[in-house]
Amino acid sequence: MKIAILGFGTVGRGVYEILQRKETNDTAQLEAAHIFIRKGKEKTLSVMTDDLDVILEDPECRCVVEVMGGIEPAHTYILKALRKGKHVVTANKAVVAAHLEEFLETARQHQVQFRFEASCAGGIPWIRSLLQAKRIDAIHTISGIFNGTANYIIDQMVKKDLDFETALTQAQAAGYAEADPSADIDGIDTANKAMISASLAFDTICTRDFPIGGIRHLQKRDLQTFLQNGCSIRLMMEARKEEDRYAIAVVPTLIARDSLEANVPDNFNLTTLVGSTLGELKLYGQGAGALPTGNAVVSDLIAIARNEWDDAFVNHHLHYDASLLKGDYLLRENDRYQVYHDVTPQWMADRYREAMTGDAGAFWAKIPAKGE
Ligand SMILES: NC(=O)C1=CN([C@@H]2O[C@H](COP(=O)(O)OP(=O)(O)OC[C@H]3O[C@@H](n4cnc5c(N)ncnc54)[C@H](OP(=O)(O)O)[C@@H]3O)[C@@H](O)[C@H]2O)C=CC1
Numbered sequence: 099m100k101i102a103i104l105g106f107g108t109v110g111r112g113v114y115e116i117l118q119r120k121e122t123n124d125t126a127q128l129e130a131a132h133i134f135i136r137k138g139k140e141k142t143l144s145v146m147t148d149d150l151d152v153i154l155e156d157p158e159c160r161c162v163v164e165v166m167g168g169i170e171p172a173h174t175y176i177l178k179a180l181r182k183g184k185h186v187v188t189a190n191k192a193v194v195a196a197h198l199e200e201f202l203e204t205a206r207q208h209q210v211q212f213r214f215e216a217s218c219a220g221g222i223p224w225i226r227s228l229l230q231a232k233r234i235d236a237i238h239t240i241s242g243i244f245n246g247t248a249n250y251i252i253d254q255m256v257k258k259d260l261d262f263e264t265a266l267t268q269a270q271a272a273g274y275a276e277a278d279p280s281a282d283i284d285g286i287d288t289a290n291k292a293m294i295s296a297s298l299a300f301d302t303i304c305t306r307d308f309p310i311g312g313i314r315h316l317q318k319r320d321l322q323t324f325l326q327n328g329c330s331i332r333l334m335m336e337a338r339k340e341e342d343r344y345a346i347a348v349v350p351t352l353i354a355r356d357s358l359e360a361n362v363p364d365n366f367n368l369t370t371l372v373g374s375t376l377g378e379l380k381l382y383g384q385g386a387g388a389l390p391t392g393n394a395v396v397s398d399l400i401a402i403a404r405n406e407w408d409d410a411f412v413n414h415h416l417h418y419d420a421s422l423l424k425g426d427y428l429l430r431e432n433d434r435y436q437v438y439h440d441v442t443p444q445w446m447a448d449r450y451r452e453a454m455t456g457d458a459g460a461f462w463a464k465i466p467a468k469g470e
């Protein structure tokens with residue numbers, strides 16, 4: 099199957115390398131026929147073009163891989179490719195979170211596939227697992243660590259005593275971070291993944307009006323205090339559904355040092371779903387990086403080449419109900435920690451915003467409920 103790759107950065111190169119390696123019969127069937135680059139950039143490979151129409155008008159090119167990132171022009175190019183009858187695979191969670199319904203509907207109308215395994219949790223087959231679990235079970239909770247950069251930063255701050263900025267610079271050099279790393283450290287990237295995952299898990303289109311916290315203001319002395327109290331911290335997302343209600347939150351979360359999540363190293367992610375008969379399922383793997391993410395893209399390409407189709411997307415209407423995620427939270431404001439019991443993450447996010455007006459470095463996190 100001939101494909102086109104739009105964007106030749108970390109992930110685009112990862113995909114290209116896996117296709118060049120031809121390690122399996124499946125990957126040997128895939129050929130990068132076009133690589134789309136910006137106008138004015140040097141064409142270092144004969145398959146490179148800066149003209150999208152060359153790709154759209156090539157009848158042999160059946161599939162477009164979008165790995166440019168950002169909303170526009172990615173959104174427009176994806177729609178153009180789908181309307182031209184080409185399958186689309188993307189790793190771009192920002193554009194998927196913003197336009198999932200439109201992409202799925204356009205793909206359905208043109209009888210092609212829109213796949214986005216790499217958009218959530220890098221190399222972990224998370225979306226595939228979620229859709230498979232959903233064939234049998236009602237999924238009522240999903241949660242976990244979904245950002246490799248944030249995880250890498252915390253892990254390096256603890257294990258190597260690095261400061262926040264140095265750890266972030268290393269994550270950028272390794273190709274883990276977004277073009278604007280604010281998305282990683284402020285929880286936006288995790289929120290995009292949470293929206294995509296919860297929309298699929300709960301059969302609804304989740305909107306972004308949920309609380310989002312990040313690790314920008316996490317300090318070494320916070321980590322020391324947490325460790326003295328038997329806890330580690332991770333940037334976590336949690337989403338729950340009950341009857342016709344759902345809630346999502348992205349919050350730095352304190353967890354017992356001996357828990358699985360507390361021991362997730364480097365750029366790894368640990369994602370969890372809870373199904374009605376399956377119970378808890380946890381998936382662990384590299385959440386960022388050229389080859390793990392390229393692997394997820396290629397797994398979608400192989401599914402398309404093998405003519406495997408995922409189950410149709412059903413759209414139920416659910417109401418957002420923040421009380422589903424009530425819990426205990428900690429706020430560091432003006433160097434003092436304060437604990438709030440049994441509040442919604444929404445209430446806590448508002449309290450944090452208020453604290454920020456007097457202390458621009460304030461920090462908040464979820465803490466384990468008593469007995470957890
Ligand atoms: N890095 C990772 O580990 C992961 C990334 N992703 C997602 O994959 C996508 C790509 O990420 P990544 O590879 O890291 O990003 P990079 O910034 O490394 O690569 C993006 C590439 O796309 C090119 N590009 C951007 N806009 C255009 C355009 N308008 N026309 C032509 N080329 C363009 C960029 O060119 P230029 O350099 O000139 O700007 C760059 O070469 C993002 O959506 C990201 O969120 C998903 C999972 C993991």
Ligand SMILES: N[C@@H](CC=O)C(=O)O
Pocket residue numbers: 217218219220244245246247248274275276282287385386387
């Ligand atoms: N920037 C993201 C890349 C993968 O989704 C991350 O660090 O997880």
